[in-house]
Amino acid sequence: MSFDALALANAATAALHAYDPGHDLPALRRAHGALLAELGSNENVFGPSPRAVAAMREAIGEAYRYPDPKGGALKQALAAQLGIAIDRIALGNGSHELLMLLAQCFAGPGTSTVYSQFGFAVFPIATAAAGAEGIRVPAYPREHVRRYGHDLDAIAAAVRPDTRLVFLANPNNPTASWFAQGELASLLERVPATALVVVDEAYQEFVDDDGPRSALDLVARHPNLVVTRTFSKAHALAGLRVGYLVADAGVVAVIERLRESFNVNAIALAAAEAALSDQEHLEKARAWTFAERTWLSGELAARGYEVLPSQTNFLLVDLGRDATGLEQHLFARGVIVRPMGGYGLGHTLRISIGRRDENERLLAALP
Numbered sequence: 181m182s183f184d185a186l187a188l189a190n191a192a193t194a195a196l197h198a199y200d201p202g203h204d205l206p207a208l209r210r211a212h213g214a215l216l217a218e219l220g221s222n223e224n225v226f227g228p229s230p231r232a233v234a235a236m237r238e239a240i241g242e243a244y245r246y247p248d249p250k251g252g253a254l255k256q257a258l259a260a261q262l263g264i265a266i267d268r269i270a271l272g273n274g275s276h277e278l279l280m281l282l283a284q285c286f287a288g289p290g291t292s293t294v295y296s297q298f299g300f301a302v303f304p305i306a307t308a309a310a311g312a313e314g315i316r317v318p319a320y321p322r323e324h325v326r327r328y329g330h331d332l333d334a335i336a337a338a339v340r341p342d343t344r345l346v347f348l349a350n351p352n353n354p355t356a357s358w359f360a361q362g363e364l365a366s367l368l369e370r371v372p373a374t375a376l377v378v379v380d381e382a383y384q385e386f387v388d389d390d391g392p393r394s395a396l397d398l399v400a401r402h403p404n405l406v407v408t409r410t411f412s413k414a415h416a417l418a419g420l421r422v423g424y425l426v427a428d429a430g431v432v433a434v435i436e437r438l439r440e441s442f443n444v445n446a447i448a449l450a451a452a453e454a455a456l457s458d459q460e461h462l463e464k465a466r467a468w469t470f471a472e473r474t475w476l477s478g479e480l481a482a483r484g485y486e487v488l489p490s491q492t493n494f495l496l497v498d499l500g501r502d503a504t505g506l507e508q509h510l511f512a513r514g515v516i517v518r519p520m521g522g523y524g525l526g527h528t529l530r531i532s533i534g535r536r537d538e539n540e541r542l543l544a545a546l547p
Contacts, residue, residue: 190311191311192308192309192310192311193309195308196305196308196309202220202221202516202518203220203511203516215514215541216514216516217514217515217516217534217537217538217539217541217542218516218532218534218538219515219516219517219531219532219533219534219538219539219542220516220517220518220530220531220532221418221518221532222353222383222413222492222493222494222530222532223412223413223416223418223532224413224414224415224416224418224465224469224493225416225533225534225535225538226416226464226465226468226469227416227465228415228416228417228451228455228461229415229416229454229455229458229461229462230458230461231454231455231457231458231461232415232417232451232452232454232455232458233451234454235450235451235453235454236420236447236450236451238450239446239447239449239450239451240447242446243446243447245446246442246446247442247444247445247446247449248446248449249441249442251271251444251449252266253449253453254271254422254424254444254449254452254453254456255269255271255424257453257456257457258424258456261456262396262426264399264400264426265429267429267432267433268399268426268427268428268429268432269424269425269426269432270424270425270427270432270435270436270439271422271423271424271443271444271449272408272422272423272424272425272439272443272444273421273422273423273440273443273444274410274412274421274422274423275380275382275408275409275410275412275423275424275425276302276423277423277443278408278423278424278425278435279300279302279303279306279347279378279380279408280302280305280306280309281435281438281439282306282345282376282378282406282425282435283306283307283309283310283312283345284306284309284310284438285434285435285437285438286344286345286376286434287306287307287310287311287312287344287345288310288311288312288344289311289312290342291312291313291342291343291344292312292313292314292315292340292342292343292344293306293307293312293313293314293315293343293344293345293346293347294314294315294317294335294338294339294343294345294346294347294375295307295314295315295316295317295335295346295347295348296316296317296319296329296330296331296335296347296348296352297316297317297318297319297524298319298328298352298354298355298523298524298525299319299330299347299348299349299352300347300349300352300353300380301522301523303347303349304316306347307345307347312344312345315338315340315343317330317331317334317335317338318331318334319331319355320357322498326357327355327357327488327498328355328357328488328496328525329352329355329357329358329359330348330349330350330352330357330359332348332359332363332364332366332367335348335367336367336370336371339370339371339372339375341372341374343374343375344374344375344376345375345376345378346367346371346375346376346377346378347378347380348364348377348378348379348380349379349380349381349382350364350379350380350381350384350392350395351383351384351386351387351392351490351491351492353382353383353492353494354494354496354518354520354523354525354528354530355488355496355525356488356489356490356491356492356494356495356496357488357489358387358389358391358392358491359391359392360391360392360393361391361392361393361394361395361397361398364379364395364398365398368398368402368404368405371404373403373404374404375404376404376405376406376427376431377402377404377405377406378406378407378408379395379405379406379407379408380408381394381395381396381407381408381409382408382409382410382412382413383413383414383491383492383493384409385413385414385415385462385466386413386414386466386469386470386473386491386492386493387491388466388470388491389491392491394407395407396426399426399427399428403428403430403431404428405427405428406425406426406427406431407425407426407427408423408424408425409423409424409425409426410422410423410424411423411448411451411452411455413493414462414465414466414493415452415455415462416465417448417451417452417455420445420447420448420451420452421444421445421448422444422448422449422451422452469493469533472533472536472539473490473493473495473533475539476495476531476533476539476542477490477495479539479543480495480497480531480543483543483546485497485499485546486498486499486500493532493533494530494531494532494533495530495531495533496520496525496528496529496530496531497528497529497530497531498527498528499527499528499529500527501527502526502527503519503520503521503526503527503528503529504519504521504526506529506546506547507519507529509545509547510542510545510546513541513545514541514545515538515541515542515545517529517530517531517532517542518530518531518532
């Protein structure tokens with residue numbers, strides 16, 4: 181009899197599909213070398229703070245020791261910068277782990293979660309892994325001024341008595357759409373305290389519009405509000421995998437029951453703490469991203485491509501037709517962008533803001 185591991189898996193895991201990271205970038209780097217334009221992963225190519233790099237080098241010398249299991253120094257730095265108590269912060273191996281932990285801790289069989297169509301891919305994955313029912317709420321249609329964005333009124337209406345988590349992303353990946361803080365405040369008034377409202381703000385530092393201000397301003401007034409953030413994007417530490425969430429101390433205490441010990445490594449802890457101390461570098465990265473985003477968006481529009489408004493470090497290009505051909509055309513020329521068919525947006529391509537030479541290579545490769 182042949183061995184079937186899938187048959188042994190629990191129902192929630194058997195129903196999952198593995199996360200799709202896109203192309204095999206290490207292999208492509210070996211094949212193309214410096215000629216590869218990597219514009220598919222929303223990385224911050226401005227690079228990390230020199231202080232973070234120095235902290236990493238120093239931490240390597242102590243790598244034989246276990247990291248601080250509580251991440252105390254990083255939590256203290258975050259608490260001081262955000263003006264909150266340290267017991268309202270949890271650390272994760274990227275915000276991805278924290279989103280999974282929230283579902284594991286608060287959802288499960290017989291409960292539901294609510295999230296938007298075209299929302300971040302981890303939301304339905306976390307839901308399925310917990311064995312909960314996912315309620316996917318239609319996003320704004322293509323014809324709407326907020327094309328593909330979260331419809332917060334519809335999301336609030338979809339919440340049921342058994343709903344334990346409402347997942348939002350502001351700004352959202354992959355649509356680059358956003359909603360205003362006032363709209364979130366209105367939704368929070370309509371969601372019962374029996375459901376946590378989770379706002380993923382992975383791209384919040386790239387916002388230069390007054391509308392989508394951080395939900396952190398509302399946490400003190402709403403104990404069922406959770407905000408997740410990451411050092412992967414604006415702080416350019418994607419390779420280290422470190423994120424954090426801010427929530428009511430009671431929510432954090434529940435998460436700590438399941439959080440893996442030593443889930444954030446020592447080098448990541450040191451680098452993230454150092455990155456927080458270098459606000460000047462962060463502001464330079466933000467200003468560079470704003471300028472390059474505006475330039476690349478304008479150049480694409482001048483070539484006839486429809487670019488959706490963005491408050492992130494990427495652009496969503498809507499072709500109005502299947503985007504596979506264009507993605508393959510660029511791929512053959514060493515330009516890597518991300519097709520969005522897996523999100524149900526097969527007529528779009530997500531293009532990260534790269535270095536100027538990478539962006540120019542993209543433009544030169546377009547048909």
